[in-house]
Amino acid sequence: MRPRALPTFAALLGTLTLAACGGGGAAQAPKADAAATPEFSGTLSILTKFAGDPTGPYFEKLTAAYAKQHPQVKFELIQETDQSVKDKLKTLTASDALPDIYFTWTGNWADNYIRGGRAADLSAVIGPDTAWGKTFSPGSLAAFARDGKYYGIPLYGNGKFMGYSKSAFAKAGVEVPRTFEELVAACGPLRKAGYEPVAFGNKDGWPALHYLQQLFAYNVPDATLQADFDPATAKLDDPGYVTALNQFKTLVDQCTDTREGTNGVLYSSAQEAFAGGKAAMYYQEILEFDNATSDKVKPDDFGIFQLPVPRNAPGDGAVLEGSPEGYLVNARSPRVALAVDFMKFVTSQENARTLSAPPYGQPSTVVGAVTPETSSKAVYEGVQLVNKAPKLAIWLDTVTVPEVADAWLAGGEALISGGTTAEKVLESVRQASESAK
């Protein structure tokens, strides 16, 4: 570049800077009327977490059926996977391009959308006293409430259980463990019987968080735990954390075959190892139950139990990890009423039953949708256990702020690969929480 060219070029850049700084500021959300009579026209955009098999066709079929009833309504269906939906939602949020209806978890995840004015207040249509609201289990509605207002449409309940092969347990001569210590002790006999005791793939990091959160609930008093999720009140100094982290490490070292290499294994490979009859146990969500059974592990051979409580654990042993998952309606959507009408259709008794039955196997939050006749045995049992649990522990990666969740995620990976201690992991999470204040 010749020197003479530089000043002119700089002037050009300067003009661009001015252009860059102009404009900005997000528009205030208009007051959306969820209870209005919908206008049956336009394109309704929906972001789901149902991409792939077997859940992919669910929304495809529903949108087609709805469009048949209302020919003026068109759909733009964006289907993502459990793994990709997070990144996608954040990008869409950052760019103000959220669809009319979008998937959400509970906890901090949903709170962010509510706080940011991006979730329509649906109290008038889905509050517990409304006709629609009464069709849901009260707990599932409450999971998406904030300051007495109801925002979310719960679609299905979810909980984390250890799935096991009954025949593998019989062959190894082990019983369903009643304590965490018994679980670890059962791994030796299972390995001798030719099974990988617990299949575990942590390539994506979050599977470890599921173990950790359940163990935290067992080892850390609930009030402390809740305070620690919010960086403003977090201390993260309870000794229960270190105990839980060490228990997790013990489980990985003694019960998996991949041990310190577990971070290199895909979650789906672990799933495959269990479904293929190579592994005796696999920690999974209700949503996966109908996927876990196969030619090798028949539905009758498949059993579940809650991750057993460690002996003398100071936390609450009855708490089960899990939470409903649902959908929010974009507060800035011009079609809020139509979105509500479509979601009413999605959560009708008939469609809720379809969702709860194989091949989908997603236990609906609609009362009476999960029955022993329509749903698989394991799904039915899982839902009963979720309903019986006095309290649910929300997934660690959605209950707390992303920066802290990400620190836990890195910490879990570090523990598995063995480069660190439980104390150091906790310290790094504390720093992340400090920084996220």
Added chain:
Amino acid sequence: MVTRLSFLGVIARVFMWAFLLALAVVVLYPLLWMTLNGFKTNAELFGDPFALPLDWSFDNYAKAWNRGVSGYLGTSVLVTLTSTVATVFISAWAAYGLTRVDIPLNRTLTAAVLGGLMLAPTVALVPLVRLFQSLGLYNTFWALLILYTAFRIPFTTFLIRAYMIDLPREVDEAAEMDGAGRWTAFWRIILPMCKPILTSTVLLHILFTWNEYLFAMIFTSGSGVQTLPVGLTSLMSKHGTDYPVVFAGMVIAALPVVLLFFLGQRYIVKGLADGIGK
């Protein structure tokens, strides 16, 4: 003395060939393995990774095709074609203006266009997301078309400009004598003369666009606008347990550019050499 030297020479030759061929095997074997895996079943894949497929059926390729690869391929082809035409045409247009038309601030403008070469796409990521959102182009085919064009104009202009500068002045004078306007001179005379460099830039742009990942990942979501590089990772996460289908998808994604390279090798090499050596 002479015999000893040639004996050593023979040994050296043998070692050299052994090395060159071993390296070729290291390069080719993973690709061969990938292709073969597209013909296997999951059980075969998990059993012995080195075994040949038992049944040479194209089932997995068909499955991959039906599970979204056809869509990704379509988008990739469309984005590649349109952005190639746009980039090469706009760049040639600019190169012509910068080299053969008397315009004010020539040096500054040249610096401004070519200066874009220095900027890494990653750096512009966050603002670009907001920009495309405010333009309403986020998650559209246009986002990729515009980005691929804008970010490749500096390099493409650079190559074409260097070539045009070397064309003799008399060409333009002859065109003027014939009474041809600027447009005719550009379209009828200069562009045809630039054919070799245009071929190179077209091929290089195709190689780039077909394989681009960063923008494709951030600026597109959902089916219909995803290109192959991003689509393949969704294929992996959506059908993660059906690995042979993923392998089949990878082969489908890789094959077109590898073929293109063998067909246009001469021009690609020239373009690369010119782009880097000047």
Added chain:
Amino acid sequence: MRATLRRTLGLAWVLPALVLVGVFVYLPLVQNLQFSTAKWDIYSGGQEFVGLGNYTKLAEDPVFWSSLGNNVLYAAVSIVFQVFGALLLAALIESVRSERWQRALRAIYFIPSAISLTVAGLLFYFLYEPNLGPLNHALRAAGLGELAQAWLGQESTAMSAIIAMSQWQGFGYSTLLFAVAIQRIPGEIYGAAAIDGVGPVGRFFHVTVPLVREMTGLMAIVTLSGAFQVFNEVMVMTAGGPNNSTQVLGTWLYRSGFVRNNFGYAAAIATVLFAITLAVAVAQLWVTRRRRVEW
């Protein structure tokens, strides 16, 4: 008057390119500087000015430094293999007598560069896979079972495994370019050296290396610049894990913004990345201008 107007109208030739590059390449760059001084809540859309806060946070962030370190390691290994290794390899290929074989070898080595990093990354993900991957199978078959491990799943090996893949993917590209540069050396020089009794090794060091010095410099710069922009292969193979051990600046930028909700911080990382790539680009200009000053 008419002449000035005519000259100004000539700008129409450059305008489309200029507008596209200005709006989509330069403008975001400037905006990025502005974002890097803000805390930006993506949910409410609100922006809060924090001055250099993001930069001080950067200086204290161990993952930022380890990411930068990984980029440097990437660059160093790539320079060894893709510049010096490739030069040596190109010279070897050129010493093959059959031209057909020369062409075939160059083309074979180049194939990985034609396939996308996504395909290459996924492929190597499977090669390294602890259970079904051929690498571990081969080690076990060779009686080296204790060396079999989760290559991408351990902090100690993951980065090296990714860098190794990258060398596989990229060395053919630079080899091809060095081969072109060597071909441009007049044959008489080699002939004269041979008559003087200089052996093949001597010819490599005394003829080839000095005469392709310029290409070597440029390849080093291109490789360096590429090593600081690494993104695709890391995303596909490990997404920065385990325990952030494979984060590079590009992926840490992405994770900070799009996963950890900290877009202002991501913008600050982008500024650092910009400074580095700009420095490398200026170095390239400096190398280039010695040969040909055009602008």
